[in-house]
Amino acid sequence: xxxxxxxxxxxxxxxxxxxxxxxxxxxxxxxxxxxxxxxxxxxxxxxxxxxxxxxxxxxxxxxxxxxxxxxxxxxxxxxxxxxxxxxxxxxxxxxxxxxxxxxxxxxxxxxxxxxxxxxxxxxxxxxxxxxxxxxxxxxxxxxxxxxxxxxxxxxxxxx
Amino acid sequence: xxxxxxxxxxxxxxxxxxxxxxxxxxxxxxxxxxxxxxxxxxxxxxxxxxxxxxxxxxxxxxxxxxxxxxxxxxxxxxxxxxxxxxxxxxxxxxxxxxxxxxxxxxxxxxxxxxxxxxxxxxxxxxxxxxxxxxxxxxxxxxxxxxxxxxxxxxxxxxxxxxxxxxxxxxxxxxxxxxxxxxxxxxxxxxxxxxxxxxxxxxxxxxxxxxxxxxxxxxxxxxxxxxxxxxxxxxxxxxxxxxxxxxxxxxxxxxxxxxxxxxxxxxxxxxxxxxxxxxxxxxxxxxxxxxxxxxxxxxxxxxxxxxxxxxxxxxxxxxxxxxxxxxxxxxxxxxxxxxxxxxxxxxxxxxxxxxxxxxxxxxxxxxxxxxxxxxxxxxxxxxxxxxxxxxxxxxxxxxxxxxxxxxxxxxxxxxxxxxxxxxxxxxxxxxxxxx
Ligand SMILES: Cc1cc2nc3c(=O)[nH]c(=O)nc-3n(C[C@H](O)[C@H](O)[C@H](O)COP(=O)(O)O)c2cc1C
Ligand code: SF4
Numbered sequence: 245x246x247x248x249x250x251x252x253x254x255x256x257x258x259x260x261x262x263x264x265x266x267x268x269x270x271x272x273x274x275x276x277x278x279x280x281x282x283x284x285x286x287x288x289x290x291x292x293x294x295x296x297x298x299x300x301x302x303x304x305x306x307x308x309x310x311x312x313x314x315x316x317x318x319x320x321x322x323x324x325x326x327x328x329x330x331x332x333x334x335x336x337x338x339x340x341x342x343x344x345x346x347x348x349x350x351x352x353x354x355x356x357x358x359x360x361x362x363x364x365x366x367x368x369x370x371x372x373x374x375x376x377x378x379x380x381x382x383x384x385x386x387x388x389x390x391x392x393x394x395x396x397x398x399x400x401x402x403x
Numbered sequence: 404x405x406x407x408x409x410x411x412x413x414x415x416x417x418x419x420x421x422x423x424x425x426x427x428x429x430x431x432x433x434x435x436x437x438x439x440x441x442x443x444x445x446x447x448x449x450x451x452x453x454x455x456x457x458x459x460x461x462x463x464x465x466x467x468x469x470x471x472x473x474x475x476x477x478x479x480x481x482x483x484x485x486x487x488x489x490x491x492x493x494x495x496x497x498x499x500x501x502x503x504x505x506x507x508x509x510x511x512x513x514x515x516x517x518x519x520x521x522x523x524x525x526x527x528x529x530x531x532x533x534x535x536x537x538x539x540x541x542x543x544x545x546x547x548x549x550x551x552x553x554x555x556x557x558x559x560x561x562x563x564x565x566x567x568x569x570x571x572x573x574x575x576x577x578x579x580x581x582x583x584x585x586x587x588x589x590x591x592x593x594x595x596x597x598x599x600x601x602x603x604x605x606x607x608x609x610x611x612x613x614x615x616x617x618x619x620x621x622x623x624x625x626x627x628x629x630x631x632x633x634x635x636x637x638x639x640x641x642x643x644x645x646x647x648x649x650x651x652x653x654x655x656x657x658x659x660x661x662x663x664x665x666x667x668x669x670x671x672x673x674x675x676x677x678x679x680x681x682x683x684x685x686x687x688x689x690x691x692x693x694x695x696x697x698x699x700x701x702x703x704x705x706x707x708x709x710x711x712x713x714x715x716x717x718x719x720x721x722x723x724x725x726x727x728x729x730x731x732x733x734x735x736x737x738x739x740x741x742x743x744x745x746x747x748x749x750x751x752x753x754x755x756x757x758x759x760x761x762x763x764x765x766x767x768x769x770x771x772x773x774x775x776x777x778x779x780x781x782x783x784x785x786x787x788x789x790x791x792x793x794x795x796x797x798x799x800x801x802x803x804x805x806x807x808x809x810x811x812x813x814x815x816x817x818x819x820x821x822x823x824x825x826x827x828x829x830x831x832x833x834x835x836x837x
Pocket of ligand 1: 454455456457458459460461463466483484485486487488571572573574575576577609610611612614615791792793796
């Protein structure tokens with residue numbers, strides 16, 4: 245597959261570039277736009293962005309590796325990121341991990357065979373008052389209980 | 404429940420909408436500021452005694468006065484909404500409930516400091532809140548409150564959001580600058596300080612979101628008014644965050660110096676299942692923990708917390724009940740710092756790994772008495788020996804937990820010794836020792 249930004253992505257990139265005095269400052273935005281379009285950041289995508297922004301490939305690789313939210317590998321359609329940091333841990337964050345892991349039959353960092361779900365453990369997501377919680381793609385699911393997890397997973401499985 | 408009238412999280416329906424905000428006097432302080440001399444604004448903020456809400460409690464007025472006035476270079480304001488310190492979730496509340504007051508504070512700061520561009524750095528995970536703030540910014544642009552020649556004053560400013568991508572260290576102000584420049588978030592060696600050499604080498608001020616949200620009421624009601632709220636040395640309201648084993652977790656805006664016991668029992672409605680408290684983290688995971696004995700009479704502001712060897716930090720309070728396994732909690736905190744160290748300084752990069760491995764060993768029942776001393780040693784060797792304050796943040800919880808909860812560590816070392824039996828001689832010696 246040829247790696248190319250869609251018209252919409254290119255427009256977003258131009259808009260991002262206009263916010264900074266230098267082109268290379270738009271790198272993080274470019275990576276977000278790429279992740280939105282492709283789902284993850286491959287070497288080919290980094291090379292493509294390198295040519296778009298005129299930034300060396302090595303610098304892009306460094307940035308992608310540094311920030312945890314850029315997916316270095318393909319992830320499932322729904323990226324379940326369960327917080328296990330202190331406030332969530334005290335309220336059962338690890339039980340949430342175990343429960344989802346058993347239910348979907350995948351370990352941490354794994355994806356279900358149908359490519360629907362990837363499960364990971366996340367650091368504090370700033371949702372301590374509504375613990376335990378997880379982030380599903382861009383959105384937060386808070387005050388989790390077994391029943392709530394069941395209904396979230398059922399809804400996502402059917403979509 | 405309290406007579407205190409919130410300054411930021413006001414109880415007005417739909418306050419996040421620009422029409423409601425303006426109907427209640429919103430952007431009035433900015434209009435007033437536009438008629439003031441920039442120096443007078445800075446003086447008013449100095450008079451207010453406002454201290455940074457990002458963790459370090461640095462006096463805001465003083466920070467602003469460090470910005471050079473005459474310079475050829477553009478100047479920048481960075482609004483720090485990285486909010487990645489575990490147990491902190493207050494800035495998100497501002498984005499959601501009162502984004503315009505934060506925007507107004509940003510506008511006033513830009514006007515006072517002669518800044519034409521402000522970047523709001525928001526952690527990547529806060530996508531829904533980025534959308535909310537962007538909407539508020541767009542609405543303010545549409546009303547001519549941001550942009551060119553605002554309200555025909557001749558003053559122009561742009562406000563942009565920069566989305567982070569999951570790195571706690573980008574909350575550190577110089578790492579944040581690198582991140583906005585599109586680089587890895589590695590903290591810079593100071594000096595030079597950002598006020599002289601910040602974004603793209605230009606004069607830059609970095610302020611927390613809550614700090615900036617406090618500016619409009621200060622301009623509206625005067626610095627003196629603000630300085631009389633709460634504790635004189637750390638005035639104003641604080642957005643306290645309650646989490647952990649507490650009946651009513653959440654963000655509570657109350658005057659600085661509110662009693663910790665009131666926060667837990669009055670506002671938080673006590674500990675879950677009526678249990679006793681074992682440990683409290685007073686202001687985010689980096690801050691030295693407190694014992695239950697230290698709660699009574701303790702006022703929550705930086706000066707009073709210093710007296711018990713801790714700090715207010717971001718005001719994120721974690722309550723842990725009597726059944727909490729302290730070693731496990733500290734291990735989890737150490738795991739966080741190990742994961743988030745940027746790796747530039749050897750004491751931090753290696754030390755965080757060592758602390759985690761030793762804590763794991765103790766928690767797994769394979770620890771020895773000497774491990775506790777070693778752990779303390781490693782923590783002491785990180786503290787003060789690094790480029791940025793992350794090193795201290797990683798060392799403090801470990802060091803102070805050992806100091807204040809030594810019996811918990813010793814118990815784990817003594818009781819569950821499961822030393823792996825590598826050879827028979829060793830095993831025999833162990834048996835004969837018993
Ligand atoms: C490791 C580390 C993480 C930090 N994270 C944040 C953060 O998430 N938000 C924040 O406002 N300040 C954070 N700070 C403090 C900033 O460096 C800086 O002091 C602050 O943003 C200044 O704003 P203020 O003076 O208004 O508090 C952090 C500091 C360190 C050392
Ligand atoms: S103290 Fe840690 S996080 Fe800070 S610069 Fe050094 S290695 Fe990086």
